[in-house]
Amino acid sequence: MLNYKVKIGLVPERRFLPGPRRTELFSQDVAFQNKQKAVRFLKEKFASDDVEFVDLEWLNDEGILEQTADAYKIADHFKKQDVDAIFIINCNFGNEEAAGKIGQLMKLPTLLWGPRDEFKTKRYTDTQCGLFSISKQLKRYNVPFTYIENCEIEDPKFEQGFNDFLSIVTMVKNFYRLRIMQVGTRLKPFKCVMANELELTERFGIDVIPVNMIAMKSKFEEVTVSKKETIEMHVEFIKKHYDVSDIEPETLFKMAAFIETFRDLMIENHCDVIATECWTVMNQAFGAMPCLAMSILADLGVIVICETDIHGAITSALLSCAARGKKAPFFGEFTVRHPSNDNSELLWHCGVFPTSMKKTDEKKPLAVFKPSFCGKDGHYTLARFQGERGNYYLLGGEFDTTDGPETFGTWVWAEFKDLPALERKLIEGPYIHHVSEVEGRFTNVLKEFTKYVPGLIFDPLEK
Numbered sequence: 001m002l003n004y005k006v007k008i009g010l011v012p013e014r015r016f017l018p019g020p021r022r023t024e025l026f027s028q029d030v031a032f033q034n035k036q037k038a039v040r041f042l043k044e045k046f047a048s049d050d051v052e053f054v055d056l057e058w059l060n061d062e063g064i065l066e067q068t069a070d071a072y073k074i075a076d077h078f079k080k081q082d083v084d085a086i087f088i089i090n091c092n093f094g095n096e097e098a099a100g101k102i103g104q105l106m107k108l109p110t111l112l113w114g115p116r117d118e119f120k121t122k123r124y125t126d127t128q129c130g131l132f133s134i135s136k137q138l139k140r141y142n143v144p145f146t147y148i149e150n151c152e153i154e155d156p157k158f159e160q161g162f163n164d165f166l167s168i169v170t171m172v173k174n175f176y177r178l179r180i181m182q183v184g185t186r187l188k189p190f191k192c193v194m195a196n197e198l199e200l201t202e203r204f205g206i207d208v209i210p211v212n213m214i215a216m217k218s219k220f221e222e223v224t225v226s227k228k229e230t231i232e233m234h235v236e237f238i239k240k241h242y243d244v245s246d247i248e249p250e251t252l253f254k255m256a257a258f259i260e261t262f263r264d265l266m267i268e269n270h271c272d273v274i275a276t277e278c279w280t281v282m283n284q285a286f287g288a289m290p291c292l293a294m295s296i297l298a299d300l301g302v303i304v305i306c307e308t309d310i311h312g313a314i315t316s317a318l319l320s321c322a323a324r325g326k327k328a329p330f331f332g333e334f335t336v337r338h339p340s341n342d343n344s345e346l347l348w349h350c351g352v353f354p355t356s357m358k359k360t361d362e363k364k365p366l367a368v369f370k371p372s373f374c375g376k377d378g379h380y381t382l383a384r385f386q387g388e389r390g391n392y393y394l395l396g397g398e399f400d401t402t403d404g405p406e407t408f409g410t411w412v413w414a415e416f417k418d419l420p421a422l423e424r425k426l427i428e429g430p431y432i433h434h435v436s437e438v439e440g441r442f443t444n445v446l447k448e449f450t451k452y453v454p455g456l457i458f459d460p461l462e463k
Contacts, residue, residue, distance in 0.1 A: 013065035031091035075105035090114030094130035100137030184277030195310035258293035291351030298354035353410035388430035396446035397461020
């Protein structure tokens with residue numbers, strides 16, 4: 001399962017000044033006040049079950065990095081604490097060598113920020129000036145970093161920037177250990193979803209774990225007996241949300257059994273997401289299809305991508321991490337243009353949208369094992385991770401939903417700024433028509449994420 005918990009190592013630092021304590025420029029006392037305020041604010045505002053902080057209160061009397069030699073002690077401590085990222089808080093002009101060194105030693109996502117300088121009649125900190133120096137030292141050590149504009153910590157820009165960084169850290173943490181369960185083989189008619197398994201492992205550490213249909217069928221038969229009561233509960237959920245009057249009870253039970261089958265197999269294989277065969281063999285082998293199960297599983301935190309699309313599974317995992325597990329991604333492909341709106345496209349798939357996305361409570365009939373509903377209106381981020389000829393790209397951008405004709409399956413009508421230009425990008429570029437989406441604004445998060453993945457190129461959806 002994807003892990004949405006992150007641990008941030010806090011590195012408040014200031015300029016090392018031997019001799020008497022300064023009362024004006026580079027004041028140690030003002031720097032300490034800045035440190036106290038920042039650490040207190042972070043813990044009160046952001047600490048949660050999914051966000052933990054590791055501080056430097058053990059390092060010295062004030063819990064601040066001053067001397068470069070201490071960077072090694074801090075790195076050892078952070079590694080023992082298994083932090084996922086570090087946050088360099090520049091409390092006055094700072095120590096560029098020490099800040100650069102801790103970044104170099106940790107080799108983790110790094111956030112850089114310092115509070116806005118107070119300047120009335122005297123200068124006490126020159127924090128912004130120090131940020132320029134620290135950033136250059138990080139670059140010289142080849143440390144990718146994310147920067148929040150020099151601002152007050154209560155500024156909305158800080159909150160947005162810090163939340164974005166939490167998303168980036170979650171993405172990086174999961175990406176380099178991602179395990180994708182591939183159920184069955186690639187669909188014979190769909191060469192467009194081919195992926196280079198060897199290259200994904202060698203370049204990114206991503207593992208593809210194959211599960212053949214015999215193993216799938218064996219697990220399916222097992223759960224229909226061992227988890228009968230749980231499956232019956234899923235059946236009742238389905239009846240509550242869909243018109244199943246034309247579905248035989250035995251078939252409905254099989255459709256629900258896919259939920260526990262996929263979930264058990266994913267847990268047993270220690271996988272994070274699933275890419276599965278779906279419409280060419282499932283009905284022959286099981287007497288039902290898994291489309292509805294995918295929809296229900298999405299709301300249970302289990303991402304199952306249809307048509308054995310490995311790159312699609314990676315994309316959906318990234319978007320789920322960008323949303324830090326708070327929103328379920330969906331898998332809507334470019335299908336047809338709107339009949340009257342030249343900038344609107346039907347993002348559709350057989351039934352893999354989360355049930356929670358239903359725009360209305362209407363109980364529509366299941367269409368050949370598939371749920372059928374329009375997704376709720378909103379603002380969404382769209383992405384596609386794609387490899388081609390040894391290069392890897394991350395397409396990313398946003399859209400608003402708009403009105404359009406009804407159809408079957410699961411869908412939204414997406415409105416873009418310039419759909420003809422986007423159509424040409426998809427035709428001529430490396431991407432296929434499969435894309436993943438999640439509610440919210442995450443374009444900047446996707447772009448910043450690529451800083452931490454050498455060789456992954458961010459490609460904006462619309463320029």
